[in-house]
Amino acid sequence: MSTTGTGPRHLVRRQYFWGIVAIVLLLLVNVLKDPGFLALSVNPANGNLVGNLVDILRAAAPILMIAVGMSLVVATGGIDLSVGSLMVVAGAVSMEFLKASGDASSGGVALGALGLALAVTALLGALNGILVSVVGLQPFISTLVMMLAGRGLAKVITSGQNTAASNEPFRWLANGFVLGFPVVVLLAAAVVVAVAVVVRRSALGLMIEAVGINRKASRMAGIRPRGLLLTVYGISGVLAGIAGVFATASVMTVDVSRTGYQLELDAILAVVIGGTSLAGGKFSIGGSVVGALLIATLDKTIVFLGVSSSATPAFKAAVIIVLCLLQAERVRSLFRQRRAAGSPVSKEGVAA
Amino acid sequence: MTEAPPIVEMRGVSIAFPGVKALDNVDFRLFPGEVHTLMGENGAGKSTLIKALTGVYRIDSGSILIAGQERRLHGTADAQSAGISTVYQEVNLCPNLTVGENVMLGHEVRGRFGVNWRATNRAAAEALATLGLADLDPRRPLSTISLAMQQLVAISRAMVTDSKVLILDEPTSSLDANEVEALFRVLRALRDQGVAILFVSHFLDQVYAISDRLTVLRNGRYEGEYLTRDLSRTALIATMIGKDLEALRSLESQRQAQERDRTVVPLVRAKGIGRTGSIEPTDLDLHRGEIVGFAGLLGSGRTELARLLYGADRPDTGEMEIEGRKSALHDPVDGLDHRIAFSTENRRDEGIVGDLTVRENIILAVQAKRGWARPLSRREQEGIVREYMAALNVRPADPEVPVKNLSGGNQQKVLLGRWLATNPELLILDEPTRGIDVGAKAEIQEIVAHLAGDGVAVVFISSELEEVVRLSDRIVVLKDRRKIGEVVNGPGVTAQDIVDIIAAHGAEAALASDLVDPDGKDRAA
Numbered sequence: 001m002s003t004t005g006t007g008p009r010h011l012v013r014r015q016y017f018w019g020i021v022a023i024v025l026l027l028l029v030n031v032l033k034d035p036g037f038l039a040l041s042v043n044p045a046n047g048n049l050v051g052n053l054v055d056i057l058r059a060a061a062p063i064l065m066i067a068v069g070m071s072l073v074v075a076t077g078g079i080d081l082s083v084g085s086l087m088v089v090a091g092a093v094s095m096e097f098l099k100a101s102g103d104a105s106s107g108g109v110a111l112g113a114l115g116l117a118l119a120v121t122a123l124l125g126a127l128n129g130i131l132v133s134v135v136g137l138q139p140f141i142s143t144l145v146m147m148l149a150g151r152g153l154a155k156v157i158t159s160g161q162n163t164a165a166s167n168e169p170f171r172w173l174a175n176g177f178v179l180g181f182p183v184v185v186l187l188a189a190a191v192v193v194a195v196a197v198v199v200r201r202s203a204l205g206l207m208i209e210a211v212g213i214n215r216k217a218s219r220m221a222g223i224r225p226r227g228l229l230l231t232v233y234g235i236s237g238v239l240a241g242i243a244g245v246f247a248t249a250s251v252m253t254v255d256v257s258r259t260g261y262q263l264e265l266d267a268i269l270a271v272v273i274g275g276t277s278l279a280g281g282k283f284s285i286g287g288s289v290v291g292a293l294l295i296a297t298l299d300k301t302i303v304f305l306g307v308s309s310s311a312t313p314a315f316k317a318a319v320i321i322v323l324c325l326l327q328a329e330r331v332r333s334l335f336r337q338r339r340a341a342g343s344p345v346s347k348e349g350v351a352a
Numbered sequence: 353m354t355e356a357p358p359i360v361e362m363r364g365v366s367i368a369f370p371g372v373k374a375l376d377n378v379d380f381r382l383f384p385g386e387v388h389t390l391m392g393e394n395g396a397g398k399s400t401l402i403k404a405l406t407g408v409y410r411i412d413s414g415s416i417l418i419a420g421q422e423r424r425l426h427g428t429a430d431a432q433s434a435g436i437s438t439v440y441q442e443v444n445l446c447p448n449l450t451v452g453e454n455v456m457l458g459h460e461v462r463g464r465f466g467v468n469w470r471a472t473n474r475a476a477a478e479a480l481a482t483l484g485l486a487d488l489d490p491r492r493p494l495s496t497i498s499l500a501m502q503q504l505v506a507i508s509r510a511m512v513t514d515s516k517v518l519i520l521d522e523p524t525s526s527l528d529a530n531e532v533e534a535l536f537r538v539l540r541a542l543r544d545q546g547v548a549i550l551f552v553s554h555f556l557d558q559v560y561a562i563s564d565r566l567t568v569l570r571n572g573r574y575e576g577e578y579l580t581r582d583l584s585r586t587a588l589i590a591t592m593i594g595k596d597l598e599a600l601r602s603l604e605s606q607r608q609a610q611e612r613d614r615t616v617v618p619l620v621r622a623k624g625i626g627r628t629g630s631i632e633p634t635d636l637d638l639h640r641g642e643i644v645g646f647a648g649l650l651g652s653g654r655t656e657l658a659r660l661l662y663g664a665d666r667p668d669t670g671e672m673e674i675e676g677r678k679s680a681l682h683d684p685v686d687g688l689d690h691r692i693a694f695s696t697e698n699r700r701d702e703g704i705v706g707d708l709t710v711r712e713n714i715i716l717a718v719q720a721k722r723g724w725a726r727p728l729s730r731r732e733q734e735g736i737v738r739e740y741m742a743a744l745n746v747r748p749a750d751p752e753v754p755v756k757n758l759s760g761g762n763q764q765k766v767l768l769g770r771w772l773a774t775n776p777e778l779l780i781l782d783e784p785t786r787g788i789d790v791g792a793k794a795e796i797q798e799i800v801a802h803l804a805g806d807g808v809a810v811v812f813i814s815s816e817l818e819e820v821v822r823l824s825d826r827i828v829v830l831k832d833r834r835k836i837g838e839v840v841n842g843p844g845v846t847a848q849d850i851v852d853i854i855a856a857h858g859a860e861a862a863l864a865s866d867l868v869d870p871d872g873k874d875r876a877a
Contacts, residue, residue: 206708206712209707217701218720220696220703222688223716228724
């Protein structure tokens with residue numbers, strides 16, 4: 001998301017370069033298995049775009065949301081473990097609202113469900129922010145509590161049931177198409193661009209980075225870290241709410257024990273793959289997008305290759321470890337040294 | 353002294369960082385039994401040379417010979433096994449361990465059942481006694497003794513590890529005169545035992561008092577090696593900065609010629625502001641165009657008072673009037689909104705934001721004042737940055753370098769730029785010249801004088817009394833967290849007068865009581 005440099009050399013130096021390479025490699029593996037993997041086609045019945053790439057993008061949408069929120073939180077030097085649980089809260093709130101209204105075709109009801117879900121998650125996100133900035137608890141602890149409390153809250157809302165509801169406009173959010181493109185992908189892209197523009201075109205990004213790098217110095221320079229942390233955790237909450245709506249609207253059922261389960265880990269991974277340090281400071285929304293897309297591609301590949309479900313976590317872990325190694329400063333400098341060592345040797349050879 | 357071969361020799365050493373050539377083909381020799389001072393401006397490469405010698409940085413080219421043998425140092429452990437020990441500006445011992453444990457760490461005396469603590473403490477006491485610290489109980493926690501004592505403990509530790517080379521990076525920057533004398537006694541004793549000592553300091557008097565030989569660096573290049581007795585101070589300064597210091601000398605007369613009408617409403621009037629445990633209730637008037645110096649020892653409350661004036665800490669007694677109107681400052685933002693700026697003495701922890709660029713660091717306070725929703729455009733940012741980087745002569749002159757890559761003096765200038773960019777009416781500078789060289793010091797003093805000339809009220813805090821006296825129109829003297837006097841500066845006032853005020857106030861000698869700090873809070877921080 002930074003403004004400088006667009007050439008291929010700059011791209012290689014970006015931390016998330018290896019994430020892009022990994023996505024391409026995974027797609028290649030899939031193509032080797034089935035040469036038609038990348039094929040996109042238009043459904044003749046309704047003119048909608050269909051294909052594996054579209055599926056990957058649709059699956060990436062919820063991860064994209066929480067990964068963007070997570071990158072802001074991580075940039076302040078914190079972490080938000082509650083995003084998966086806030087997803088299920090958003091799902092539970094919206095499904096209960098839709099079920100109670102019973103109107104399966106009203107757009108107003110769908111908007112009400114969306115608004116209520118986002119308001120609740122914004123509130124819970126802000127509560128995280130208060131615990132971190134005003135009370136001064138560690139982000140890990142505060143959001144861990146929220147992670148447990150959130151899923152519990154969802155169960156209370158639905159009385160422990162997996163609530164299902166029917167409402168066409170709400171379902172359209174996740175499954176609909178506009179001009180042949182899936183709505184969920186367009187919405188996700190719009191939200192990411194909106195967040196990126198707000199953060200980078202205003203001074204919010206600079207202030208988030210300053211607080212993440214040196215909170216004391218930022219305060220002395222006139223930044224109010226409290227308000228900033230509150231805002232950032234709040235944004236993360238809202239984005240988790242959107243992710244929860246995406247995840248539940250596609251099946252119109254909230255599964256209180258499965259929806260958003262362990263997705264906070266995927267979000268953290270996406271942020272790390274994108275090159276944002278967990279220590280806080282400089283962050284890259286573009287990098288987190290790459291990370292989220294990689295995770296979605298990886299999930300799809302695992303299914304496509306037919307890797308047995310018991311081996312799935314190990315496979316995922318292996319890919320991610322290799323990626324993190326490639327990004328690690330030590331490993332990178334090792335590569336650089338070997339390259340650098342290569343050239344003088346030949347010169348000395350000439351001299352001798 | 354010069355007959356023996358050098359214990360350390362560096363030949364044609366170069367080290368480059370992204371965008372900065374920190375050392376460029378530098379030679380350096382260190383002989384056993386001498387105190388050798390490394391001199392140079394900020395950014396001259398002193399710290400880099402020391403870090404190359406202690407294995408923190410790897411050299412890009414050239415060679416390092418230790419006791420005649422070429423060595424590749426791959427880390428501080430290598431340097432230590434080669435007999436090189438370092439005592440840093442910020443002492444790197446473990447404050448939660450005892451003095452004895454710190455001295456003997458890794459060299460504890462072992463008995464049949466693990467460490468024999470009694471014998472270990474005895475050995476520590478012996479090591480301390482050889483440095484004239486026989487009175488110091490090795491079982492005391494390190495955090496309860498003063499910084500000066502901690503430094504001696506660090507040296508004592510270096511001697512336990514049987515070091516041939518002792519590196520002291522700005523050991524005296526936080527010490528008072530008596531403490532410096534005690535340190536020098538120890539250094540001379542070690543030198544006479546044949547230890548080679550590499551010393552870095554910005555205090556010329558100390559350099560001339562202790563060192564036998566000096567090497568001058570400038571902009572990462574080797575300028576020359578001299579015997580201290582053969583090189584006059586003027587010649588040394590000329591070599592270091594390549595310009596004369598007439599500008600600095602003219603400051604004196606300029607400041608002292610000022611007369612002031614004291615009946616006008618002051619810009620800032622503090623009435624009995626204080627904070628429990630940091631500063632007693634204090635009255636203070638600050639006028640436009642006036643430089644007020646805060647003089648006092650470390651822990652006298654000079655920083656604490658300044659923090660209340662800015663809103664960095666919240667006072668629990670008293671009130672402030674700004675231009676005659678009652679104003680409460682709860683937060684640094686409140687200070688900025690009232691056009692007050694405060695440059696902290698704690699550059700690393702409360703000043704710079706290391707990973708951000710020079711540009712971002714300079715505009716940070718202006719941006720914070722405007723709020724996040726009204727960002728400065730890139731063009732506005734570049735305008736501000738260009739203006740202050742040029743006015744303050746920041747090097748390297750590249751605004752897109754991370755500020756952590758700059759030398760201490762240049763970081764200080766970046767911070768000064770940050771505060772000047774907010775266009776303050778009251779500028780509070782806490783130790784703006786600490787740990788920076790003569791040239792940059794003169795530049796900063798000159799800027800301060802100009803600001804006052806333009807009508808800015810300035811509070812100037814420094815532990816160098818000469819500097820306070822030279823620059824201030826009025827001097828507020830503090831001691832033991834209380835304001836004990838105010839001196840209107842004039843031609844007759846000298847640093848000695850201020851020392852006399854501090855010494856006369858209260859029975860015990862101020863300097864002696866400072867050596868062992870009972871709560872250890874100030875010094876260990």
